[in-house]
Amino acid sequence: MGRYTDNPAAVAALVQPHQVHRDTYVDREIFDLEMKHLFANTWVFVGHDSQTPKKGDYITTQIGTQPVIMVRHSDNEIYVLLNRCPHKGTKIAIDRSGNTGKFFRCPYHAWSFKTNGCLLAIPLKKGYAETDFKEGEASHGMKPVGAVKNHRGFVFARLAQDGIGFDEYFGNSLSSLDNMVDRSPEGRLEVAGPPLRYMHNCNWKMLVDNQTDTCHPMVAHESSAGTAVRLFEQANWPEDKPKPMAMEIIAPFMSPYEFFEEMGIRTWPNGHGHTGVHHSIHSDYSMAPEYWDAMVETYGEERAGQILGESRHNTVYWPNIMIKGPIQQLRNFIPMGPDKTLVESYIYRLVGAPDILLERTAMYNRLINAPTSIVGHDDLEMYERAQEGLHVDGLEWINIQRLHVEDEDFDEEAVENGTTERQMRNQMHAWSKFMTMSMTSSQEAAE
Ligand code: FES
Ligand SMILES: [Fe+2]
Numbered sequence: 001m002g003r004y005t006d007n008p009a010a011v012a013a014l015v016q017p018h019q020v021h022r023d024t025y026v027d028r029e030i031f032d033l034e035m036k037h038l039f040a041n042t043w044v045f046v047g048h049d050s051q052t053p054k055k056g057d058y059i060t061t062q063i064g065t066q067p068v069i070m071v072r073h074s075d076n077e078i079y080v081l082l083n084r085c086p087h088k089g090t091k092i093a094i095d096r097s098g099n100t101g102k103f104f105r106c107p108y109h110a111w112s113f114k115t116n117g118c119l120l121a122i123p124l125k126k127g128y129a130e131t132d133f134k135e136g137e138a139s140h141g142m143k144p145v146g147a148v149k150n151h152r153g154f155v156f157a158r159l160a161q162d163g164i165g166f167d168e169y170f171g172n173s174l175s176s177l178d179n180m181v182d183r184s185p186e187g188r189l190e191v192a193g194p195p196l197r198y199m200h201n202c203n204w205k206m207l208v209d210n211q212t213d214t215c216h217p218m219v220a221h222e223s224s225a226g227t228a229v230r231l232f233e234q235a236n237w238p239e240d241k242p243k244p245m246a247m248e249i250i251a252p253f254m255s256p257y258e259f260f261e262e263m264g265i266r267t268w269p270n271g272h273g274h275t276g277v278h279h280s281i282h283s284d285y286s287m288a289p290e291y292w293d294a295m296v297e298t299y300g301e302e303r304a305g306q307i308l309g310e311s312r313h314n315t316v317y318w319p320n321i322m323i324k325g326p327i328q329q330l331r332n333f334i335p336m337g338p339d340k341t342l343v344e345s346y347i348y349r350l351v352g353a354p355d356i357l358l359e360r361t362a363m364y365n366r367l368i369n370a371p372t373s374i375v376g377h378d379d380l381e382m383y384e385r386a387q388e389g390l391h392v393d394g395l396e397w398i399n400i401q402r403l404h405v406e407d408e409d410f411d412e413e414a415v416e417n418g419t420t421e422r423q424m425r426n427q428m429h430a431w432s433k434f435m436t437m438s439m440t441s442s443q444e445a446a447e
Pocket of ligand 1: 085086087088089090106107108109110111
């Protein structure tokens with residue numbers, strides 16, 4: 001046992017109002033505690049229900065580092081089960097996705113389980129007849145996670161049996177997810193293919209921090225977005241000709257500091273928050289007239305105007321996803337180790353909207369987030385340099401002080417200058433809360 005296990009005071013001391021200790025990003029023991037406490041006590045994104053449209057459809061993924069299966073049962077409900085056979089531990093499913101029919105069958109000794117996890121059959125079951133097998137946990141089948149909630153197609157789960165409820169955990173932050181779904185004239189999203197997957201050699205929180213870090217684009221992306229803007233200027237593009245889609249996407253990355261200051265950042269309790277309160281890098285995308293017509297048909301002019309008037313940039317759902325409403329995208333930062341994170345970038349189709357919107361969404365993902373993109377690599381380079389730099393001795397703290405004021409209250413929703421680091425402070429405040437809530441202090445444990 002190291003110095004942080006069962007020592008909530010030592011863990012809490014890693015987060016100060018204006019700085020965070022480097023152990024939160026580099027220490028193996030802290031990472032293991034994050035998996036055990038933070039990722040167990042919070043509501044973590046699992047998948048979208050359109051990834052499992054038919055009964056028996058499943059995907060495999062992780063909540064923290066715990067392997068889980070999301071599956072559609074015969075009652076049409078989505079279940080989230082731990083991916084582990086109750087017999088001897090074998091992972092039941094290893095494909096990223098598939099259809100298992102009416103039941104899962106373990107490949108080792110053929111125990112089978114209904115798609116809600118219940119034990120269905122065991123070969124040669126009479127071997128247990130004279131035992132108290134029925135009393136043991138193996139007889140319960142594949143174990144479900146503590147709680148599951150499907151919010152308008154987005155499936156979240158809490159590993160812990162007891163804990164904070166879904167609505168209390170997310171509160172008003174659900175307005176960002178709702179806005180993304182409302183952008184469909186049918187109020188429905190569908191996943192568009194598998195996500196782009198991209199391994200990052202850095203801590204998962206570096207990616208989360210980056211989502212509301214508005215002082216980096218004009219610097220870190222100068223070599224990619226800046227070059228694109230300069231080349232486009234040289235092209236003498238006629239004023240009356242629509243700008244190429246790629247330029248609409250990439251040019252706003254070079255907006256000046258004032259643009260980002262004025263865009264605003266909103267924070268919500270429990271570590272959630274978003275950039276782009278007043279405008280964002282997605283505000284000036286051209287509108288397909290037939291899309292506007294379809295939205296007005298469904299919602300009426302006023303409501304359609306409100307829905308599309310929101311151009312929230314990045315919304316962080318603590319701990320580890322970000323969504324972009326205006327281009328129907330979700331990025332999942334899956335922790336693999338203190339210095340390893342698997343990033344999955346999903347895109348969705350707005351059901352009932354013209355194809356051009358999906359085209360823009362897919363182009364954004366390729367240009368900005370793909371392993372073959374030109375923008376995401378700028379960020380990756382910075383994360384990896386920081387992950388290495390944090391091992392330098394003599395400096396132990398990471399600064400999150402920009403626009404910090406005394407006595408910030410993270411239980412209150414707030415809107416501030418778009419270059420504040422308040423959202424990073426909000427995240428670490430929530431980190432501390434959910435890390436320590438189920439830890440016993442070593443003193444208590446000794447009693
Ligand atoms: S390990 Fe699964 S049936 Fe034996
Ligand atoms: Fe970036």
